Every structure is written in structure tokens, then in C-alpha cells.
Amino acid sequence: xxxxxxxxxxxLRFSFASLFIFLLTIPQWKKPLPWxxxxxxxxxxxxxxxxxxxxxxxxxAGRGAFLAxxxxxxxxxxxxxxxxxxxxxxxxxxxAITLSGVFIMVSPQTQNMSVGDLFILLSSFLFSxxxxxxxxxxxxxxxxxxxxxxxxxxxxxxxxxxxxxxxIPPHLNSGSIYSLLYLIVFGTxxxxxxxxxxQYRTTPTRAAIILSLEGVFAALLAYMLGKQHMTSHxxxxxxxxxxxxxxxxxFPARYTIGKSAESNVANESE
Numbered sequence: 001x002x003x004x005x006x007x008x009x010x011x012l013r014f015s016f017a018s019l020f021i022f023l024l025t026i027p028q029w030k031k032p033l034p035w036x037x038x039x040x041x042x043x044x045x046x047x048x049x050x051x052x053x054x055x056x057x058x059x060x061a062g063r064g065a066f067l068a069x070x071x072x073x074x075x076x077x078x079x080x081x082x083x084x085x086x087x088x089x090x091x092x093x094x095x096a097i098t099l100s101g102v103f104i105m106v107s108p109q110t111q112n113m114s115v116g117d118l119f120i121l122l123s124s125f126l127f128s129x130x131x132x133x134x135x136x137x138x139x140x141x142x143x144x145x146x147x148x149x150x151x152x153x154x155x156x157x158x159x160x161x162x163x164x165x166x167x168i169p170p171h172l173n174s175g176s177i178y179s180l181l182y183l184i185v186f187g188t189x190x191x192x193x194x195x196x197x198x199q200y201r202t203t204p205t206r207a208a209i210i211l212s213l214e215g216v217f218a219a220l221l222a223y224m225l226g227k228q229h230m231t232s233h234x235x236x237x238x239x240x241x242x243x244x245x246x247x248x249x250x251f252p253a254r255y256t257i258g259k260s261a262e263s264n265v266a267n268e269s270e
Contacts, residue, residue: 003176005166006053010046011158012180017188018151025144033145037137042153044130049154050161051123058116067117071124072208072245073098075131079204082132090251094244101240104233131204134196143200147193208245 004012022029052068076091102121162168172180199207 003169003173004180005162005168006057007050007158007162007166008168009180009183010049010053011155011162013183013188014151014158015155016184017192018148018155020184020189021144021148021151025148028142028145031142033149034137034141035149037133037141038146038149039153041130041133041137042150043157044126044133045150046154046157048123048127048130050158051119051126055116055119055123058114067102067120067241068124068127069211069245070098070102070121070241071127071131072211073248074125074128075204075208076248078128078132083136088248088251091248093251094246094248097244097247098241099244101237101242101244104237104240131199131207134199135204143197147196151188 073091073095076088077095080086195207195211
């Protein structure tokens with residue numbers, strides 16, 4: 001982030017990842033592909049990543065990761081609106097708990113609500129749309145071309161914005177190149193692809209439970225590698241956020257709004 005502008009970094013990551021997938025799956029591109037769905041998802045995840053990058057310029061990695069995880073609390077109500085699935089009463093309780101945790105993390109006792117906090121929370125809301133649309137669109141589409149279209153869309157958005165708003169460096173030093181290769185291989189090709197691939201085989205709510213570990217690992221790595229410390233208010237707020245999310249996802253399935261209990265139990269067992 002210190003030597004490569006953040007938007008240009010996104011372009012490099014996703015353009016090379018998209019090209020790599022394309023070269024490995026050339027025969028599949030001869031068939032009709034879901035360009036419209038892939039572009040919609042690419043636009044969503046591109047905006048999410050841009051917002052997160054801007055936010056992390058002012059926030060610590062641990063604080064930013066925990067605030068970013070609030071996306072999972074938006075999934076149940078958005079599923080009710082988009083997929084017409086019943087609203088889990090546990091999500092209403094979880095929403096109240098999680099929002100109280102967010103308030104504690106950004107309360108005046110620690111620091112005022114910043115622009116970075118707002119960017120993170122907005123990106124969380126958009127990412128919840130992304131997860132629901134992955135579940136709605138992706139299960140019937142060829143996986144690797146589908147991912148390549150998403151990556152390609154992110155790359156196009158990033159290069160346009162980078163040319164407009166950033167000073168692109170004429171060359172990269174060896175340290176930046178090694179970091180970039182790490183981000184392309186592990187942070188983009190492997191991590192993003194594995195996440196989406198296995199989300200095809202589960203539900204958004206269950207995926208959100210598993211991804212709750214992201215905040216824990218981010219905070220630990222920030223402490224071990226970046227020496228970033230979380231205050232007591234931020235630690236308590238993070239714990240409350242996780243408690244709210246778990247309440248949302250693990251509350252008994254028979255208590256719903258919108259459908260009968262039997263219908264909801266059937267949905268949860270799928």
C-alpha cells in the first residue's frame with residue numbers, strides 16, 4: 001500500500017488473476033457465458049474492495065476487519081426481500097446486539113465515527129448483496145469463467161479510476177513485486193476462488209458463520225505482524241459483534257416471520 005496506489009493495486013491483482021484463469025479455461029469460453037451476471041457481481045465486489053481499501057488507510061486492520069464483518073447481519077433481511085425466504089427472528093435480535101457492538105467500537109470513548117468507519121460499514125452492506133447474488137446466480141453457471149468475468153470487471157473499474165485519480169508509479173521495486181505476487185496468488189486466485197466455490201455448496205448464512213473467523217485472524221495477524229493494538233473498548237465491541245452474528249445464525253430455526261415453521265425448517269435443512 002505504501003509504494004503502490006491502492007486502486008492500481010486492485011487492477012494489478014485482478015487483471016493478472018483474470019488472465020490466469022482465462023488461459024486455463026479457454027475451451028469453456030466457446031460456450032455461452034453469463035456475462036451480465038458476472039459483471040453485476042464484479043461491480044459489487046469491486047466497489048466493496050475499493051471502499052475497504054480507502055477505509056484501511058485510516059483504520060487498523062483489526063478494527064476494520066471486525067466492522068467489515070457486520071455484513072452478515074444484513075443477509076437475513078435482504079434474503080427476505082430478494083429471495084423471499086422467511087426472516088429469522090434471531091436475525092432481529094442479532095441485529096440489535098451487533099449494532100450495539102459497532103457503537104461501542106466507534107464510540108467517542110475510543111474515537112469518533114470516522115470516514116473510514118462509514119466506508120467499511122457501507123462496503124459490508126454491499127458485500128451482503130454480493131453473497132446473496134452468488135447464491136442466487138452462481139449455482140447454475142460454469143465456475144471458472146464466471147470468476148474470470150468478475151475479476152475482469154474489477155480490473156476494468158480499477159484501471160479507469162486509477163488513471164483518473166492516482167499517480168501510477170513508472171516501475172515497481174523488488175519488494176513490491178514479491179508482495180504483489182503474494183496477493184495475486186494467495187489473496188486473489190486461491191482465497192477468493194475457494195470462498196466462492198464452496199459458497200456454491202452451502203447457504204449465505206452458514207458461509208457467514210464460517211467467515212466470522214476472518215476478523216479473529218485479522219486481529220491476531222495485525223498484532224503479530226503490524227504491532228497494531230486494539231483498545232479495551234474495541235475488544236469488547238468486537239466480542240459483542242461476534243455474539244450478535246452468532247445469535248442471528250444459531251437461533252432456533254422454527255421462529256420466523258414470513259412463512260410457517262415447517263417451511264423454514266425445510267429451508268434450513270437444504
